[in-house]
Amino acid sequence: MTTSLGGLTPDREITQDTIRSAYDFIICGGGCAGSVVARRLSDNPEVSVLVIEAGGSDRVPTVIDSTLWMQNIGSERDWGYHAEPSPTLNGRTPPLPMGKVLGGGSSINGSVWARGHKNDFEMWAEAAGDPAWNYESVLAIYRRIEDWHGPSDPYRRGTGGLLNILQPNDPVPLVPALIEAADALGIPRVDDINGAAMEGDGGCGLPSVLVQDGNRRVSMAATYLHPVMGRPNLHILLCSEVTRIAIAGGRARGVSFVHRGRRYEVEATREVILSQGAINTPKLLMLSGIGDEAELKAHGIDVVQHLPGVGANFQDHILLAGCCFEYVTPEAPRNNAAEFVFYAKSRSDIATPDLMPVLEEIPFGSEVTATAYDLPTAVDVAWTLAPGLARPDSRGRVRLASADPFAAPRIEANFLGTDTDMAAMLRCVELCRDIGNSAPVAPFVKRELMPGPLKGAAMEDFIRNAAGTYFHESCTAKMGRDEMSVVDANLRVYGIDGLRIADASIMPEISTGNTMAPTVVIGERASEILATAYGLAAPT
Template sequence: MSAELNPTREKQGPVFGSGLSAGEFAERVRLNQRKLRSDLKLQYDVIVCGSGSSGSVVARRLAENPNVSVLLLEAGGGDDVPSIMDADKWPLNLGSERDWNFQSQPDSRLNGRSIPLNMGKVLGGGSSINLMAWARGHQSDWDFFAKEAADPAWSYASVLQIYRRIEDWHGAPDPKYRGTGGPVFVEPAPTSNPIAPAMLEGARSVGIPTFENQNGRMMEGEGGASIIDVRARAGKRQSVFRSYTFPYMDRPNLTVLTHALVTRLIFEGKRATGVEMFYDGKTHRVGAGLEVVLSLGAIQTPKVLMQSGIGDQDELQRLGIPVVEHLPGVGQNFQDHPGHGCIWEYQEPLPPRNTLPEVTFFWKSFSGRESPDLQTCQGEVPLSSAENAARFGLPVSGWTLFGGVVRPKSRGRIRLTGPHPLDPVQIEANFLSHPDDLKAAIACVELCREIGNSAALRPFARREVMPGNLKGAALERFVRDAAITYWHQTCTAKMGRDAMSVVDGHLNVYGVTNLRVADGSIMPRVTTGNTQAPCVIIGEQAAGIVRTQYRL
């Protein structure tokens, strides 16, 4: 693993409170981790599986106690590559070795299409390959979580205080909603492309109010439009791994292993005692003195649970996997935000800035809703499904209104195809399988067209490329052909109290001990908007619960 920080940090002098320059600290990390990897222990206090937006937080918070030994396992490799560090190069990661390259099953409701479902396979997980948007979720999301868990610690009022504590907000001061001095650098996209304020004006022209930023009060009501809050600084990505974990990697109690694929959990009866992993060419078993935390994401977390004997007993027995605990909800309730690209050709080409999208709006598919069920990001490049790109053609220079359904009613599932760790999973995404989602998607495309063709954006548009003025069956075909992932795969090990719940309000896996899940899979429903920020909250909650339980 290379451990250099990006060079822009060098100019800022001492970092991480160590008194060292970024380069000096990176070298200290490299030497420390080399030593820790060469002398792996048979047991650690806590094993955290997955270094994404939740796992990185859990590992850091537990490693803050020097008496707690933490092993953080990541199936992918290091993150010190330009496509990760340079904020505007994120599309280069899609389909690369830093991507799990999952694919959904072909689906007749998408005209027989299979959807690529990109997920980060690298230090930082999704936070190292995503668009870097910081969207906290709507007030109603968190209050729904609290209701499902019967725990007010998940309520919006409680979570808002965590957000304020962890943020380092670099926008206009907003002390009621925003915090400063925390590990999470956030700012509104700076020095935006001229098309960004034009889109805000276009949103206002159709009755969508604009706000000072996309979080805070905007996400307590019916929605609005704003410049995007981003996790990038001076053109460099600020992944959750770099913000949380990396500053503690010079310590003797935090070991970070890359290219370490977690294959199974180890149980003694109903008690999780460690993990099995494939590392350095062979299978290893490592013990966990306190517990194992699964933070592998909404596809790998249920896969490992099922391979370890936790899932629907009929499915497990069909594959010859011994049943440890019958939990039929494992792998069920899969949710994502389907997105649809509406594209215009530029009147005069403008180079994209920041992370490529700079403006977002959240709004309602029909006027009777109390909270938004649609989200659109304005992309400063063309973004389309392969099918619609082939049908309509893509301009050399263009921009996109990428409209998403963020309160989907459709539910998919993750299934094993075999008992072995390298057997692929079968992903039934089931986009647009609920008729209300199709209606919402059509409403979103129509709203994007209304804004995209508004007077405010006319100076930036030579022509509308897609969809054009389609109606009825032709518009429905466009929507089914357009649907691709917003990269917000979640909900496959949901928190709750019904028979299909997998974890309780403290994120303990039902029916077993010493095993917790902390990632987007625990969401009872997908949050309204990009999911990085809620996954950080899930990590903070999990770490706080573990520290309290074991008095760490």
């Protein structure tokens, strides 16, 4: 058991001698979706639930303080994955951070609550063949779970739900200037970036954030799990890594895992739910014999179910560590240190905004550009308007490196792998530089640190050296009805009974905006599906 911090309730970690031989439901991963499913299932006292989380406690200062989120990247709360060397990034191997801590990504991310565009969910529903995934259905979930403290919008926003969501309080003085500049460029300011703007062409303004009391993070673990950790039917096992799904007779029977150096096998009398994220979920499926037959055989793994889509369709928003400006007067980050965002189209003939830059209230460079441009290390002397792609056309793949469950997988991210992505990013950099060098923003700019007025091949080279992850890995076990789909509309893994997936890997296409909120929706939808399947009380 960990000690309390700042008056907070201690975490409850079960010890070796209390691990039962069987549970009704085993949830692999206590992240954004896994926390939701665990809470909702355990609301039924007759149901026993085990959550197996590879990371440790989320009750640490760099998790609780939302302005310190970047200090978690590369720490023990990050899986520490890197992409394979990529020719589209000048041979770089960009990091792909993923939360290895209770709460998963919601415990180490920038706390932005971006609900996604209407077109995202209409596409998901079409892919699944089920209107329960469409925009109206998803809106109903959002209204149920939100406690929104921003501009009133009863059709789109909820109040009284579990999740405390607001707009940044007293943002840095730079933010109103950025809004004015973007508006002048034809990206309209909106009262709620998650409202009507996400049914049309986008806009600019304050993000919705999961922050309270100034800078205190509201994670999914803090919201869904901590209040119910005393339940006798809910066991949360930290520092435990699942190594295999036990499958017999075409059904998932349980899991094998390692906890503090000791191996365990636990039975699931009803179902196993995978919520390990878009890298570790396909990895575990393949280790368990579910995946592309040729790839499994290459690693000496017996094929249980041939599903060629496992690990394929990897998508991530591409974030550029660029467009950095030195402050006239240093300004410390506030709230979540990312208090401005805009959504826009790179060209007029597309239906959904494909650009999503975000303010990073620090000097932000890649391992190449930070050195090449000699960026300052003090966090309060510069700010970055980081260009981002919301709807990249590039697709990658997650593969096994070996049959060793503790070996990191091979991740072919393929960022900027299409000409369309480069063209969109060039337009995004242009917009960000125009905003940063505009008259409304001039009082906050001593000088532009990078990239400057590069042209042609020089700008493309800068982009390849600066591009990396937006921390939104997804789509590697997609929901759908084609031969590359891994789960059906009810999140059941094709060909295997008693096995479902509830995390960002099931997205057919990545959502428009940060992926935490849609992943929570996936967790809520999984809970509804399980409640119906087993006659349990539905989530409220």
